[in-house]
Amino acid sequence: MMSLGVALIGTGFMGKCHALAWRAVGPAFGVAHPRLEILCDATQAQADACAAQFGFARAMVDWQAAICDPAVDVVSITTPNGLHRPMADAALRAGKHVWLEKPMALTLADAQAMADLVAAHPGQVTLLGYNYLRAPAFQAACAMVQAGEIGTPLAFRGAYDEDYCADPALPWSWRMTQEGGGLGALGDLGCHLVSVMVALMGAVSEVTAMTQIAVPQRPAPDGPRPVENEDSALALVRFASGAQGSFATSRVARGRKCRLQWEVQGSAGTLVFDQENMNELWVHRAGDAGFTRHLTGPDQPDFAAFCPAPGHNFGFNEQKVIEARDLIRAIDGGPPCGPDFAQGLGIERIIHAMARSNGHPIRLEEMTHDQTS
Template structure:
C-alpha cells in the first residue's frame, strides 16, 4: 500500500525514548529520502504537553492520550510511556485503525503481551513494531549477515551480558519501575529483553532456559517510608536453543560502573564474532586460519551507515539506530517489507524473559510458555 499523504504521527511520552522517537521522525526523510512525516500531536502531562510539542516540532500538544490516538489526522502512534500503559494505549491505537510503534518491553505480563499480539493479528492491515533499536546497528546487521552466510560455520554457543548501574545506589528512591503493577519485570524487562532480541536474531529460537534472579536491594526509600522492591535487580540464565546450540545470559541494573555494557559473542565451528555496545563502532571477527581477531570499524560497506555518513570510522550513535528503525516502520506501512520485531515476534521475546523470571533454578521449556 502507498500512502496518499505523508504519515501523520502522534507521540505519547517525552522522556528519554520519547525524545529519541521525535528525533527519528524529524530526521528519517533527511537521511533516507521521501516525504517528511506530519508531526500532528504530542501527548504528555498538562504542564509539559504544549511546551514539548513546540520543542519537538509537533503541530499541537494534548494531555489526553485517547484524543491523540483517535485524531483522524494521525496514521501512526509512537508509544514511549511507562510500561503499565503499553497495553491500553497500543490496543486503543489498533482499534482506532492506527499503526503502532511501541517501546519495549511489550507489556507488564505475558498474558498482556499475548492479548496484544492476538489483537494485532486481528488487524493485519496495521503495522506493529517494537523498539528494539540495537537490532539496527550497522555492526549488528553486518554480524547477522555473516552468520546467515555461514562465515563462522555451524553456530555452537552464544554468550551475552547487558549490565547498567542506574539502580546500584541503595539510596535511590523507590519508583514504579520496581513494582510488578507499574514496571512488570525488572532488569529482564528493562535490559534483558534487548539482549534476547539480539540473541534470537543471531541464534534462532530458544528451546529451554535455566535461570536465577536476585533482588539486590529489597527496600528503597520513599516519602512514605521504606517500600519493597518487587522485581529483579539481576538475572542469570543458561540457554539451549532449538538448533542444539547453547548459551549464557546475564543482566543487571545494579552493576557498579557499568553504563551500557551490552556485550555478546557468537562461537561457530569456523569462527567467532564479538561486539560491545560501549564500543558500538567495532565488530571483532575471527575466522579459522587467522592468527587472531580482526577489528572491523563501521563504515559505508555496512548496512545503512552510508545514509548517514560517507566516511568509514566516523562513529555511528544510539539515536541513529532509531532513525533506521523509523525507516523500517515507514517501509512496512508502505508495503515494502515486514516490520520486525512486530507484536507476534515480540511475544516470543516476552516468553523467554518471563520463562527466565519463573525458572528459579529449574529448567523451563518454552512449550510451557506457549499460549
C-alpha cells in the same frame, strides 16, 4: 510515498528519541517527511513545551483523543510500561499503526492479548523498539552468520548490564513494582539481549535461570518501600538448533553504562561486540592468530545514510531513525519490519520463562498465555 501523521505519547528519554527519528528519517532515507501532528504528555505545560521543542503541531494530555484524531496514522508510544497495553490496544482498535517501546507488556498474558489483537487487524503495522538490532555492526554480524562465515554457530554468550539502580539510596519508583514496571532488569535490559540472541542464534527451546533482588527496599517519602522485581538475572539457554548459550543482565552492575556485550562462537570463527564500543565488530576466523577489529563504515547496512566516511562513528539515535524508516516502508507496502507484536510475544515468553525458572529448566513450549511470572 505516503506522508504519515504521527502522534507521540510520552516525552522522556525514548520519547525524544522517537521525535528525533521522525524528524530525521526523511532527510536520511529520502522517504516522505512524516507530519508531526500531536504530542501528548501527562501535563499540558510539559506537552506544550515539548511540542514546541520537538516540532509538533498540537499538544494535549488526553491520549485517547490523540489516538483517535483523524489526522493521525501512526502512534509512537514511549510511556511507562504499565500504559503500553492499554495505549497500543486503543490505537489498534482506532485503526492506527503502532510503534511501541519495549517491554511489550507487563505480563505474558497481556502480551498474548496484544498479539491476538494485531492478528485481528491484519492491515495495521506494529513495531517494537528493539533499536540495537539496527546497528550497522550488528547487521553486518548477522549477515556473516547467515552466510556461514564463522561456520555453524555453537554457542552464544551475552550480557546486558547497567548501573542505574546500583546506588541503594536511589528512591523507589514504579519501575520497581510488578504493577507498574512488570519485570525488572529482564524487562528493561534483558529483553534487548534476547532480541539480539534470537536474531543471531535462532529460536530458544529451553532456559534455566535465577533472579536476584539485590536491594530489597528503596527509600520513599512515606518510608522504605519493597522492590518487587529483579535487579539481575542469570540463565543458561538451549537453542532449537542444539547450540547452547549463557545470558546475564543487571541494573545494579557498578560502572556499567550500556554493556550490551555478546559473543557468537562458531565452528569456523567467533564474533564479538559491545554496545559501549558500538562502532567495532571483532572477528576471528579459523587460521587467524587472533581477532581483527572491523570499524563501522558505509559498506555496512544503513551507515552511508548518515555519513559517507568509514570510521566516523554511528550513534544510538541513528538506530531509531532506521527503525522509523523500516516502519514507514512497511506501512507503505514494503518489506515487513520487526520485531512486530507476534515476534515480540516470543521475546516475552523467553524473559518470563527466565523469571519463572527459579533454577529449574523451562521449555519454551510450556510458556502459555495464562502463565505469568
